[in-house]
Amino acid sequence: MSKPIIAACEPLEVDLIAGKNYAWCACGRSKKQPFCDGSHKQCDIKPVVFKADKTEKVWLCMCKHTSNHPFCDDTHNTLKDDNT
Numbered sequence: 001m002s003k004p005i006i007a008a009c010e011p012l013e014v015d016l017i018a019g020k021n022y023a024w025c026a027c028g029r030s031k032k033q034p035f036c037d038g039s040h041k042q043c044d045i046k047p048v049v050f051k052a053d054k055t056e057k058v059w060l061c062m063c064k065h066t067s068n069h070p071f072c073d074d075t076h077n078t079l080k081d082d083n084t
């Protein structure tokens, strides 16, 4: 099974729009972080598709190791820079 690549060791603040669908990149390979650009086809990780409940600012996970995807849960603070 593929491991996600750490896109960044800090979350990214994003403005979500109520009712809009988003595809959060779970593999870390997208060039359009934090969202999927189809680059996951190189591995067996799929994006997380979700609909925004309301219009709001949120912090989306960029380390791709969160347990609360697509949102940051501070797991990035426990990771090393060697992509583990």
Ligand code: FES
Residues within 6 Å of the ligand: 024, 025, 026, 027, 028, 029, 030, 035, 036, 037, 038, 039, 040, 041, 045, 046, 047, 048
């Ligand atoms: S490019 Fe990462 S999940 Fe699609």
